[in-house]
Amino acid sequence: xxxxxxxxxxxxxxxxxxxxxxxxxxxxxxxxxxxxxxxxxxxxxxxxxxxxxxxxxxxxxxxxxxxxxxxxxxxxxxxxxxxxxxxxxxxxxxxxxxxxxxxxxxxxxxxxxxxxxxxxxxxxxxxxxxxxxxxxxxxxxxxxxxxxxxxxxxxxxxxxxxxxxxxxxxxxxxxxxxxxxxxxxxxxxxxxxxxxxxxxxxxxxxxxxxxxxxxxxxxxxxxxxxxxxxxxxxxxxxxxxxxxxxxxxxxxxxxxxxxxxxxxxxxxxxxxxxxxxxxxxxxxxxxx
Amino acid sequence: xxxxxxxxxxxxxxxxxxxxxxxxxxxxxxxxxxxxxxxxxxxxxxxxxxxxxxxxxxxxxxxxxxxxxxxxxxxxxxxxxxxxxxxxxxxxxxxxxxxxxxxxxxxxxxxxxxxxxxxxxxxxxxxxxxxxxxxxxxxxxxxxxxxxxxxxxxxxxxxxxxxxxxxxxxxxxxxxxxxxxxxxxxxxxxxxxxxxxxxxxxxxxxxxxxxxxxxxxxxxxxxxxxxxxxxxxxxxxxxxxxxxxxxxxxxxxxxxxxxxxxxxxxxxxxxxxxxxxxxxxxxxxxxxxxxxxxxxxxxxxxxxxxxxxxxxxxxxxxxxxxxxxxxxxxxxxx
Numbered sequence: 139x140x141x142x143x144x145x146x147x148x149x150x151x152x153x154x155x156x157x158x159x160x161x162x163x164x165x166x167x168x169x170x171x172x173x174x175x176x177x178x179x180x181x182x183x184x185x186x187x188x189x190x191x192x193x194x195x196x197x198x199x200x201x202x203x204x205x206x207x208x209x210x211x212x213x214x215x216x217x218x219x220x221x222x223x224x225x226x227x228x229x230x231x232x233x234x235x236x237x238x239x240x241x242x243x244x245x246x247x248x249x250x251x252x253x254x255x256x257x258x259x260x261x262x263x264x265x266x267x268x269x270x271x272x273x274x275x276x277x278x279x280x281x282x283x284x285x286x287x288x289x290x291x292x293x294x295x296x297x298x299x300x301x302x303x304x305x306x307x308x309x310x311x312x313x314x315x316x317x318x319x320x321x322x323x324x325x326x327x328x329x330x331x332x333x334x335x336x337x338x339x340x341x342x343x344x345x346x347x348x349x350x351x352x353x354x355x356x357x358x359x360x361x362x363x364x365x366x367x368x369x370x371x372x373x374x375x376x377x378x379x380x381x382x383x384x385x386x387x388x389x390x391x392x393x394x395x396x397x398x399x400x401x402x403x404x405x406x407x408x409x410x411x412x413x414x415x416x417x418x419x420x421x422x423x424x425x426x
Numbered sequence: 427x428x429x430x431x432x433x434x435x436x437x438x439x440x441x442x443x444x445x446x447x448x449x450x451x452x453x454x455x456x457x458x459x460x461x462x463x464x465x466x467x468x469x470x471x472x473x474x475x476x477x478x479x480x481x482x483x484x485x486x487x488x489x490x491x492x493x494x495x496x497x498x499x500x501x502x503x504x505x506x507x508x509x510x511x512x513x514x515x516x517x518x519x520x521x522x523x524x525x526x527x528x529x530x531x532x533x534x535x536x537x538x539x540x541x542x543x544x545x546x547x548x549x550x551x552x553x554x555x556x557x558x559x560x561x562x563x564x565x566x567x568x569x570x571x572x573x574x575x576x577x578x579x580x581x582x583x584x585x586x587x588x589x590x591x592x593x594x595x596x597x598x599x600x601x602x603x604x605x606x607x608x609x610x611x612x613x614x615x616x617x618x619x620x621x622x623x624x625x626x627x628x629x630x631x632x633x634x635x636x637x638x639x640x641x642x643x644x645x646x647x648x649x650x651x652x653x654x655x656x657x658x659x660x661x662x663x664x665x666x667x668x669x670x671x672x673x674x675x676x677x678x679x680x681x682x683x684x685x686x687x688x689x690x691x692x693x694x695x696x697x698x699x700x701x702x703x704x705x706x707x708x709x710x711x712x713x714x715x716x717x718x719x720x721x722x723x724x725x726x727x728x729x730x731x732x733x734x735x736x737x738x739x740x741x742x743x744x745x746x747x748x749x750x751x752x753x754x755x756x757x758x759x760x
Binding site: 177179225228229232234235236238239240242243244245246247248249250251253254257258355356359362363366367370374399401402404405408409411412415416 | 541
């Protein structure tokens with residue numbers, strides 16, 4: 139068998155599609171870390187809540203899919219703002235590890251709350267889309283949509299941060315938390331806006347994931363770790379690094395899964411992550 | 427704590443099975459001690475600024491090493507445990523040396539170790555032909571009609587036997603915790619966790635000090651995996667490795683109190699009693715509220731970290747000290 143066959147190409151292209159999704163997944167977390175210097179360990183659980191919100195509104199209350207998704211994004215954005223206001227703010231001055239840990243409590247709570255509300259059964263949105271075939275290769279339509287939306291989301295976030303007044307203020311405060319308040323920027327307000335934005339991006343990721351995967355209360359644990367690792371690999375808080383890392387990870391998973399088994403794809407990606415940490419602890423694109 | 431009081435408490439605990447408590451309460455006590463042991467093992471390094479999110483790796487290595495060697499090759503769990511310990515030490519060194527050399531601390535250390543625990547879980551799942559994958563594995567039983575004890579297979583039918591085995595390990599863990607607490611290494615590591623470069627400049631060997639507690643902690647945790655597998659007679663990748671159990675260890679310790687000897691055990695007891703208490707309080711309605719205990723637990727954790735950063739036992743001891751006639755302020759001993 140020649141090595142460079144059409145199925146390998148398919149795996150590579152699927153990796154690119156997955157990369158877009160992973161990029162969006164990690165973007166919100168990365169933004170929050172870059173600006174507020176806090177890792178939301180419960181980030182994947184926020185996405186899980188978003189998935190349930192879309193499911194509840196569309197399947198149980200009969201809203202149109204797009205309206206349910208818009209509402210889902212809003213729900214998670216509000217949740218992000220609340221998380222910051224009531225849970226992160228009281229520990230902002232505490233040791234950094236406490237800020238990481240407090241969101242771990244939220245992780246348990248959200249997982250349990252979802253179990254209480256929806257049970258442990260797998261829920262599906264029930265939106266069926268047929269795969270797209272190009273030659274002998276076939277790609278799932280939700281993945282292509284996810285890729286497109288993810289690229290759009292990343293671009294919109296970039297434009298927001300660089301072209302708007304508030305975005306500029308957010309970037310400024312992430313560079314110097316002490317000086318910016320003297321220039322009239324209100325850190326409390328900017329942090330809440332950033333958290334809402336991070337939550338909104340988590341909500342957007344939820345809308346794309348819900349098209350591809352069934353929902354259950356522990357789903358956050360399955361893609362949470364990879365989201366953190368992408369952010370760290372790219373250099374925590376470095377948005378461009380996060381993008382590059384997402385595509386690298388996706389290739390490992392997709393191509394590794396093609397040659398071996400899907401779990402081995404993940405194992406290779408994680409081992410690669412650990413190795414890179416030793417080589418460049420600040421991340422592949424992180425500055426010193 | 428005065429030595430006499432300590433001796434009496436241990437003696438009373440050791441006499442517990444003779445008081446004729448039923449099998450189920452005894453099972454709960456064993457579980458408290460077992461998880462108390464594991465959490466204490468974690469806190470040996472966790473309290474010194476090395477917050478690991480990867481101890482599921484060591485628990486999983488210990489548990490799967492004994493069960494796989496026993497089921498596939500008939501190797502006694504005693505040897506299997508040694509194999510598990512050796513692998514754990516190798517893994518701890520492979521992660522520890524680069525992490526400590528390159529000053530990977532705080533968030534980064536937590537997330538690198540998180541990756542390690544996920545790698546362990548995924549490898550166990552991926553080797554499904556040998557490990558049984560997500561379905562888990564059960565050690566082949568060496569017990570039969572009339573055979574209630576097998577030392578070679580480390581299997582005891584009687585819960586009382588298990589109680590004493592696990593009690594012994596739990597006491598051992600407390601002793602290790604105490605020895606580390608009294609050692610120069612602890613002082614060195616506290617200095618390191620405050621200001622690593624300054625500590626290094628006064629001649630503390632940062633990498634060596636950190637590796638020392640990491641290896642102790644990893645070995646103890648993997649023994650915990652062995653005990654868990656042999657006592658429960660069932661393991662699966664989710665319950666002994668991966669992010670879930672790793673976080674559970676961290677938060678159990680935080681709930682109980684990271685800086686006091688019995689804190690991790692109090693955390694383990696608290697978690698178990700919360701679930702049991704709710705089961706009793708809700709009676710038949712308990713089944714209608716799956717994960718209610720976890721919801722309350724999560725909420726309490728958030729409140730603890732914000733308002734009670736020293737944990738249940740830590741805060742209780744502080745309050746006790748403030749009230750004591752000797753008038754020692756709570757901050758006298760950190």
